[in-house]
Amino acid sequence: MTRLLVVGGINMDCVFETACLPRSGETLGGQSFRRAPGGKGADQAVAAARQGAETALVGCVGNDAEGHELRERLRAEGVHIDHVATTTDAATGAAAVFACRGESAVTVVPGANHQLTAAHVRAAEPLFARSDVVLAELGVPTAAVMAAAELAHRFGKPFLLTPSPAGAIPPELMQRVHLFLANQHELTAGFGDGHVDGDEWRALLARWPGRIVVTRGSEGAAHVDGQGTLHEQAAFRVPVLDTTGAGDAFAATLAVHWSLGIPQAMRVACAAAALAVRGFGSQSTLPTRQELQDFLDSTSGQGQLITD
Template sequence: MTKVLVVGSINMDLVVETDSFPRLGETLFGRRFATYAGGKGANQAVAAARLGAQVAMIGCVGKDAFGAQLKSGLEAEGIDTRWVKETADAATGIAAITLSQADNAIVVVPGANHCLTTAALDAAESAFAEADVVLAQLEVPLETVERAAQLAYKHGKPFILNPAPATALSSSLLDSTTLLTPNEFELTTALGQPAADWQILLAALPGKVVMTKGSDGAYFTAANGLLQHQPGFKVTPVDTTGAGDTFNGALAAFWHLGLPEAARRAAAAGALSVTKPGAQGGMPTLAELEQLLEERT
C-alpha cells in the first residue's frame, strides 16, 4: 500500500435545507438539518484510505464534541490520527451551509485548523520520513503548508499541493511542490497570473501541474511539455461536493503508478463520488473504482 501523509483541515459541516434564504433579520423554518464530516484535508485522507492507501493525518481539532466525533470518524476509516492535535485554544472548525433551490450560502469558521503550527509538523517529522507521498491543501496556515513542503523535500518525498482555497503562492513553495492540483481559477491565482491562458501556464510547468476541469476531466503536461487530457467519466450526478477532494486523495493513493495512470484513476474516483450525497459519503472504495474501470475499459 502507498503510505500517504495528509496535512490539512478537519471540519464539521452543518447543513440546513430551506425553501428560501432568510433576509436580514428574518427567521425561517428549515426543512432538514444534518451534520457531515468535512474539511479538505480530512476529505482527501478518507478518499485515499478507501482506495487502499495507508493514510496518516496531521491536523488540529478542538477539545469538544465535534473534535472527538471527527477524530473517531477518521480512525474508523483506518487513518492514523496520532498526529491530530486537540487544542483548548479554539473550537473545532465548522462550515455552516444553507442549501436552497440548488444553491448554497456558506460561512466557514476555521477554528482549530488555524492552530496547526509549524511546531506541530516538526514534532511529527517522523511521519514525513515514513510516508511515500505528502498531500496538503490551503485550509490551514500558509506557513504550515510551506513547512510541510520543506519537510517533504528534506526526506525526499513527493509533495502534492491542492491550492484551495485559491491564493497566490510564493516561488519557494512552488519550487518545493512536486505536483500542483488546481482547477483553472486556482491555477491562475496560485501563479499570480489571473489573465493568463491555462494552457500556456501548464506548458510553462511541464510535469508539475494537473488541472481539474469538472466533468471534462483533467489536463496536465508531460515532462516533454506536450499537453495531455484525461477525459472525465460520464455518470449521473447526485451531489458534486467532495469530487475535487476525491480526485486529490486518489492521485496520492495511486502516485506510484505514474502520473497518467494516477490521473485516470483519480478522474474515475472523482466521477464515482458525485453519484452519492455528501462529500465523504460518496467517496468510493477500491472495489467500486476497479469495477468502474473494468466496465469502461
C-alpha cells in the same frame, strides 16, 4: 500499499440541501439538513484510506464535542490520528454547505485548523520519513504547510499541494511543490491573473510543464508533462447530486496512484471524483478500492486519455 501522509484541515460540515442557492438578503426553505465530517485534509485522508492506502493525518481540532467526534470518525475509517492535535484556543473548524442540483456554495470558519503550527508538523517527522507521498492543502497556516514541504524535501518524498483556498502562493512554497492539483479558479489565482478566461488554463500548464494537474469539472482533467506534451483526461459521465467532495477524492486518488505516472493516475482520479458526486456530503460517497475498481471495469469505454 501506498503510504500517504496528509496535512490539512478538519471540519464539521453543516449541509443544507436547497432548491436553489441563496442570494444576498434572501431566506429560503430547505429540503434537508445534516451534520457530516468534512475538511479538505480529513476528506483526502478518508478517501485514501478507503482505497487501501496506509494513511496518516496531521491536523488540529478543538477540545469540544465536534473535535472528539471527528477524531473518532477518522479512527474508524482507518486513518492514523496520532498527530491530530487538540487545542483549547479555538473551536473545531466548521463549514456551511449549501447544495443544489449538483452545485454547491460553501462558507468555512477555520477555527482550530488555524492553530496548527510548524511545530505540530515537525513533531510528525517520522511519518514523513516512512511515507511514499505527502499531500497538503492551504486550509491550515502557511507556516505548517511550508514545514511539511521542507520535511518532504528532506526525505525525498513527492509533495503534492491542493492550493485551496485559492490565492497567491508564496514563492518559497512554490519551489518545494512537486505537483499542484488545482481547479481552474485555483490555477488562475495561483499562477495567472485571477481570471478564468477560455483556454487560459492551457497556457498556464504550458508555462509550468510537469508541475500542475488542473481539474475542469465535467471536462475532466489535464496535465502538461516535462516534455511539453498535453495529456487530457475526459470526465466520466454520471448523475451529479453534490460536487463538494469531488476535488478531494481526485487529489487523494492521484496521490495514492502516484506510482502509475500522472497520466494514468489522472484516469483513476477522475473515476473517484465521478463516484464522489453520487450523494450529499464530502465523505459519505468517497469510494472504496473495490467500488473504484468495479466502476473502472464497467466503464472501459469512457474517460479515455487523450495525448496531444
